[in-house]
Amino acid sequence: MKNLSQYLLHFLFIVLILLPTKGFADNVAPGAASGFSATIVNGKVLLKFKESSASDLDGYLVLRKQEVGYAAPALINGVDYKVATKFIVDTPWEQWEVVSNDNNRNEQLLLDDGSFTYLVYMRDKSKNYSQPSRIVVNNYDKWTDNDLAVNLLVVTGGTLHINGNRKLTFLNDGALAGFGGALSNNGLIQVTKRIQVPVGVAMFNAGGTIEVKAGGELTVEGSFKSLYQSNVVSVEKSGKLVVAAGGSYILDQGRLVLKSGATMLVSGMVEWLPNSGGISNEGASLSFTAGSRFNLRTNVRFPQATWQEGSTFAYYGDWY
Numbered sequence: 001m002k003n004l005s006q007y008l009l010h011f012l013f014i015v016l017i018l019l020p021t022k023g024f025a026d027n028v029a030p031g032a033a034s035g036f037s038a039t040i041v042n043g044k045v046l047l048k049f050k051e052s053s054a055s056d057l058d059g060y061l062v063l064r065k066q067e068v069g070y071a072a073p074a075l076i077n078g079v080d081y082k083v084a085t086k087f088i089v090d091t092p093w094e095q096w097e098v099v100s101n102d103n104n105r106n107e108q109l110l111l112d113d114g115s116f117t118y119l120v121y122m123r124d125k126s127k128n129y130s131q132p133s134r135i136v137v138n139n140y141d142k143w144t145d146n147d148l149a150v151n152l153l154v155v156t157g158g159t160l161h162i163n164g165n166r167k168l169t170f171l172n173d174g175a176l177a178g179f180g181g182a183l184s185n186n187g188l189i190q191v192t193k194r195i196q197v198p199v200g201v202a203m204f205n206a207g208g209t210i211e212v213k214a215g216g217e218l219t220v221e222g223s224f225k226s227l228y229q230s231n232v233v234s235v236e237k238s239g240k241l242v243v244a245a246g247g248s249y250i251l252d253q254g255r256l257v258l259k260s261g262a263t264m265l266v267s268g269m270v271e272w273l274p275n276s277g278g279i280s281n282e283g284a285s286l287s288f289t290a291g292s293r294f295n296l297r298t299n300v301r302f303p304q305a306t307w308q309e310g311s312t313f314a315y316y317g318d319w320y
Contacts, residue, residue, distance in 0.1 A: 026126040027077070030054035033120045036133040045116075045137055052122040052130060061129065062100035063119040072119050075129040162187040162208065185209075191216040191239075198222055199246065205231045205254070212239035212262075220247040220268070226254040226276075235284070237261030243268040245291060251276045258284035258303075271295040279303050288313075 031052040039046045051057060061081055063073070073096055075081070081098045096119070116137045122130035162168050167188040183201075185208035194217040197203045203220070207228040212218050217240040218233075224247070226233060231254035235241050240263045243249045247268035255277035258264055262284040269292070276298055279286070286303060288294060290310030297316045307313065 026056070026124070027128065028124075029077070029128040030057055030122040030124045030130045032130045033060065033122055033133045036118075036120060036135045038118065038135050038137045040137065045118075047118060047120070047135075049120055049133060054122065054124055056124045056126070057122060058125040058127075059102055059123050060100070061098065061121045061123055063096040063121075063132075064099045065096050065117045067115065067117065070117065072132045072134065075121060077128045078126070080127060162189065191218050193217070194219065196221065197224055197247070205233060207231050209234065212236060212241060214238045216240070217242060219244060220249055223248045223250070225250045225252060226256075227252050228254060230254070232257060235259060235262040235264065239263070240265070242266075243270055243292075253277075255280065258282070258286065260284060263287075265289070266292045266294070269293045269295070272298055274298045 031054060033049040033051055036047070036049040038048070047062065049060075051060065061075070081101055083098050083101050118135050118137060119132040121132050162183075162185045167190065168185070169190045169192060184204040184206045186206050187208050189205075189208065189210045191210070191212045192215070196219045199221050201222040203222070203224045205224070205226040207230045209231070210218070210233045212233075212235040214236050215238055216236075218235075219242040221244045224243075233241070233255070234257040236259050238261055239259075241258070242264075243266045245267040248271070249266075249268070250271045250273065252273045253275050257280045260283035264284065264286045266287065267289045272295065274297055280303075284303075286305040288305060288307050288311040290308045292308075293312040293314070295314050295316075
């Protein structure tokens with residue numbers, strides 16, 4: 001009986017070895033790509049990355065979105081995403097474009113101006129997708145020099161971006177004019193005389209620095225918005241920051257520095273959003289005229305200011 005049992009066990013072992021494996025699904029995703037980088041030459045981006053070491057690797061998938069900050073989509077395993085199609089993630093406005101789905105590790109793609117988020121997913125032969133590797137690519141027209149000095153800057157459409165290693169200086173009675181356009185600063189803007197943001201024009205200080213030099217004036221008749229913690233607006237002695245009637249200055253993170261002898265005159269609307277820094281005024285003059293409004297939506301130490309009759313102060317926090 002013992003010999004019969006051993007015989008049956010050996011027979012069962014052999015049968016299991018010879019059974020086909022077709023019915024067993026591969027649900028194990030490959031490892032993610034590493035060393036993801038991008039180089040832009042003449043408006044074309046060259047993407048480079050090191051592929052996964054998975055033995056059943058079959059290729060990769062590259063997605064692109066012309067914005068930054070969105071969550072990476074969770075791909076559906078088994079789906080073969082096609083180039084030049086879009087699929088929607090969570091909400092209708094989060095559309096990622098499939099720009100590559102093959103075995104070529106270096107992809108050259110012509111870009112429009114703007115910021116782009118790229119994701120690369122490794123794919124195995126069973127169409128299991130890895131976790132994404134991410135990179136943000138900024139593609140804008142570049143000046144031949146780091147600095148640009150102008151009297152008049154006209155933005156007729158789209159957005160002019162000043163990147164981190166660029167400086168824009170407004171000379172004489174310099175002005176920013178626009179017809180549906182906007183100016184976004186991530187570098188350095190220096191105002192030595194006067195710059196006017198007219199009605200209908202938007203100006204963004206997106207992580208950069210704006211310096212209103214001695215004798216300079218920044219007048220906002222349209223809209224001015226400071227974004228990101230790293231942005232600073234600094235007004236030096238005898239410099240002037242004016243928010244005209246109908247104009248708006250919104251601080252969404254970042255800082256406003258009014259140095260000793262500087263002036264800030266508000267006839268329009270100023271709003272301080274949560275996570276914004278305080279106003280530093282070391283002996284500066286801060287005045288709110290009749291018809292002006294200040295909305296304080298964060299807890300900061302607010303400096304001494306002059307409030308004319310008819311001005312409005314609305315706060316949503318503690319008063320220091």
